[in-house]
Amino acid sequence: MHARRTKQRETIIKVLRSTTCHPTVDWIYNEVRKEIPNISLGTVYRNLKLLRESREILEIDLSGTFSRFDGNSDNHYHFRCDKCGRVFDIDEPVNKELDERVARKTGFEISHHRLEFRGLCQECQKAAE
Amino acid sequence: MHARRTKQRETIIKVLRSTTCHPTVDWIYNEVRKEIPNISLGTVYRNLKLLRESREILEIDLSGTFSRFDGNSDNHYHFRCDKCGRVFDIDEPVNKELDERVARKTGFEISHHRLEFRGLCQECQKAAE
DNA sequence: TTAGGTGCAAAACCTTTGCCATCCC
DNA sequence: GGGATGGCAAAGGTTTTGCACCTAA
Numbered sequence: 001m002h003a004r005r006t007k008q009r010e011t012i013i014k015v016l017r018s019t020t021c022h023p024t025v026d027w028i029y030n031e032v033r034k035e036i037p038n039i040s041l042g043t044v045y046r047n048l049k050l051l052r053e054s055r056e057i058l059e060i061d062l063s064g065t066f067s068r069f070d071g072n073s074d075n076h077y078h079f080r081c082d083k084c085g086r087v088f089d090i091d092e093p094v095n096k097e098l099d100e101r102v103a104r105k106t107g108f109e110i111s112h113h114r115l116e117f118r119g120l121c122q123e124c125q126k127a128a129e
Numbered sequence: 130m131h132a133r134r135t136k137q138r139e140t141i142i143k144v145l146r147s148t149t150c151h152p153t154v155d156w157i158y159n160e161v162r163k164e165i166p167n168i169s170l171g172t173v174y175r176n177l178k179l180l181r182e183s184r185e186i187l188e189i190d191l192s193g194t195f196s197r198f199d200g201n202s203d204n205h206y207h208f209r210c211d212k213c214g215r216v217f218d219i220d221e222p223v224n225k226e227l228d229e230r231v232a233r234k235t236g237f238e239i240s241h242h243r244l245e246f247r248g249l250c251q252e253c254q255k256a257a258e
Numbered sequence: 259t260t261a262g263g264t265g266c267a268a269a270a271c272c273t274t275t276g277c278c279a280t281c282c283c
Numbered sequence: 284g285g286g287a288t289g290g291c292a293a294a295g296g297t298t299t300t301g302c303a304c305c306t307a308a
Contacts, residue, residue, distance in 0.1 A: 004262055004307055025297080040265045045298060047263090079237055092231055102221055102246060108208055110248040117231060119239040133282055133287055154272080169290045174273060176288095196272085 003054070009047050011035050016057055022068045022078075022087040060087060060116075075112050081121040090117065132183070138176050140164050145186055151197045151207075151216035189216065189245075204241050210250040212257075219246065 003009075015031045016023070023031075029044045048069060051057045058070040060078060068087060070078075077090040094112075103110040132138075144160045145152070152160075158173045177198060180186045187199040189207060197216060199207075206219040228239040249257065 002262075002308080006263060006307075008264070038265075040267095041297095042266075042299075043264055046300095049299095079231070079235065079239070081237075082240070088235075088237075090231060090235065092227075092234070098221075099246065102206075102208070102219060103248075105221070106208065106217075106219065107251045108210075108217075108246070108248055109254050110208070110246050111211070112248075113244055113246045115242055115244045117228065117237070117239050117242045119232075119237055119241075122236045125238050131283080131287075135282080135288065137289070167290075169292095171274080171291075172289055175275095178274090 003050065008032070008036060008039055008043050009050075011039075012044060012047050013051065013056065016069060020089070022060055022070055024068055028069070075114075077115045077117065079117040079119070079121070081124055082118055083120055083124040083127075086121060088121065132179065137161070137165060137168055137172050138179075140168075141173060141176050142180065142185065145180075145198060149218070151189055151199050153197055157198070204243075206244045206246065208246040208248070208250070210253055211247055212249055212253040215250060217250065 011032050012028065015028055021027075025041075025044060025048065028048070029039075029041055032039055032044065048057070048059075052059050052069075058072065060068045060070055070089075072089070075094050077092050077094070079088045079090050080086070081088075099110045099113060102108070140161050141157065144157055150156075154170075154173060154177065157177070158168075158170055161168055161173065177186070177188075181188050181198075187201065189197045189199055199218075201218070204223050206221050206223070208217045208219050209215070210217075223241075228242060231237070232239040
């Protein structure tokens with residue numbers, strides 16, 4: 001199966017790469033509709049699935065009702081605000097050595113790890129005062 | 130609101146504490162039905178929500194369709210097998226110092242972090258040979 | 259030409275919720 | 284007694300899928 005270049009897929013990638021927020025499917029859908037008004041939600045889901053599988057984007061594992069995506073597929077850490085729900089990228093080096101140590105200890109074959117900090121972002125800290 | 134002691138809730142806790150697997154709601158539901166055949170799925174959901182809020186259990190954030198739970202609510206790390214989907218607890222000290230460092234660097238107020246290793250468990254490594 | 263892609267709508271799924279009966283404190 | 288819970292079923296919201304029609308290569 002050869003991935004084909006379609007306007008829909010290109011636009012979805014463009015939208016994802018153009019933001020630093022970590023959008024939900026619904027947000028992506030609405031953005032893309034500004035350019036392709038009659039695109040269907042199913043197409044968005046299908047393309048996100050493909051892009052995730054080809055590792056062009058990252059699906060962020062969060063509890064809660066809906067998935068979020070990251071246009072940056074390099075492994076990196078996230079912070080999630082417990083109050084406003086926003087997700088931020090964290091500029092902290094990924095600790096590859098940890099993978100190796102745990103792999104040795106457990107016998108698991110470890111490809112990577114996901115790390116998510118939780119707490120309050122600056123704005124929500126102020127709002128709580 | 131006083132949490133009341135009911136057979137349903139007690140059984141759900143018992144089931145959760147009695148396993149080291151990280152069950153889905155559906156699995157919990159079926160286990161509990163062995164003791165309380167006419168318990169409803171809604172009750173299971175309601176109690177899991179209560180227990181999560183009172184921090185007696187842990188909801189594990191995973192991508193994928195359904196939630197998973199951990200009867201152990203102490204913060205600890207997980208490993209998830211990409212092939213069989215099983216989740217294992219990792220016996221590795223939680224790095225609290227990391228929270229502090231990132232908090233200083235970012236200005237976020239960090240309460241904790243979640244870490245999940247990904248890869249292949251021992252059995253799935255053998256199966257892949 | 260043709261396999262992959264799209265739109266549309268229905269289906270599938272997990273989770274939540276309203277209502278009323280029931281039970282615990 | 285009275286508020287917290289449970290059972291049941293319907294609703295809600297996200298994600299997937301079947302199908303017929305396109306379209307990029």
